[in-house]
Amino acid sequence: MLCHKINPGLELRLLQPADAPALFALVDANRASLREWLPWVDDTVKVADSAKFIAGALRERAATRAFASGIWASGRLVGVIRHNRIDWAARIAFPGWWLEPGSQGQGIMSACCRALFEHAFTQLQVHRIVVGVAIGNLRGEALVRRLGFTPLSTLRHAEWLNGRGVDHIIYSLLPAPAGP
Ligand SMILES: CC(C)(COP(=O)(O)OP(=O)(O)OC[C@H]1O[C@@H](n2cnc3c(N)ncnc32)[C@H](O)[C@@H]1OP(=O)(O)O)[C@@H](O)C(=O)NCCC(=O)NCCS
Helix, strand or coil: CEEEEEEEEEEEEEEEEHHHHHHHHHHHHHHHHCCCCCCCCHCCCHHHHHHHHHHHHHHHHHHCCCCEEEEEEEEEEEEEEEEEEEECCCEEEEEEEEEHHCCCCCCHHHHHHHHHHHHHHHHCCCEEEEEECCCCCCCHHHHHHCCCCEEEEEEEEEEEECEEEEEEEEEECCCCCCCC
């Protein structure tokens, strides 16, 4: 998914090295809010850290086809959606996503997720999508439920976040069954 226009004002584009300053500026401007649920925010302290993230994602894409796309709304970078990992043996994708607070509450991430999942099921041919949502992340949970994910189990101490071990609910999504 090099570039995907969701609607005239909303686009996914593979993050490129030239996007590092904009990506860092977005994280830096919103770190107080983003750090609540994203463990990497405190380690992102300079443009070079965002450049390193993008370079790593591009390497991963070459090696495993997992990728990281920027979300551009009205021409401005407002978040990221990605496959953290794709388990090709099992055909399971493990995506992740975040949006700046000012762009939340408008359905932007729901639309981006639908595009990412459609691509995953039809182009990448994965057979399951799995995400872990930290207990207490109400917006994160509302999003996956809105998108039709089913809760499977609780993974205790799934993540170290702001000095404490956080439990995740593991959610799964299968492709919609073919119609009659
Ligand atoms: C998780 C996260 C991406 C959800 O963002 P979001 O803006 O709530 O999700 P959406 O973009 O789908 O928007 C849904 C909201 O837009 C509204 N909306 C408007 N038009 C909509 C549409 N066409 N479709 C869906 N929702 C729409 C919904 O009613 C909902 O409103 P609400 O906030 O009042 O309930 C965001 O909270 C975030 O980045 N959090 C920090 C990082 C994080 O937690 N990542 C996920 C880890 S699992």
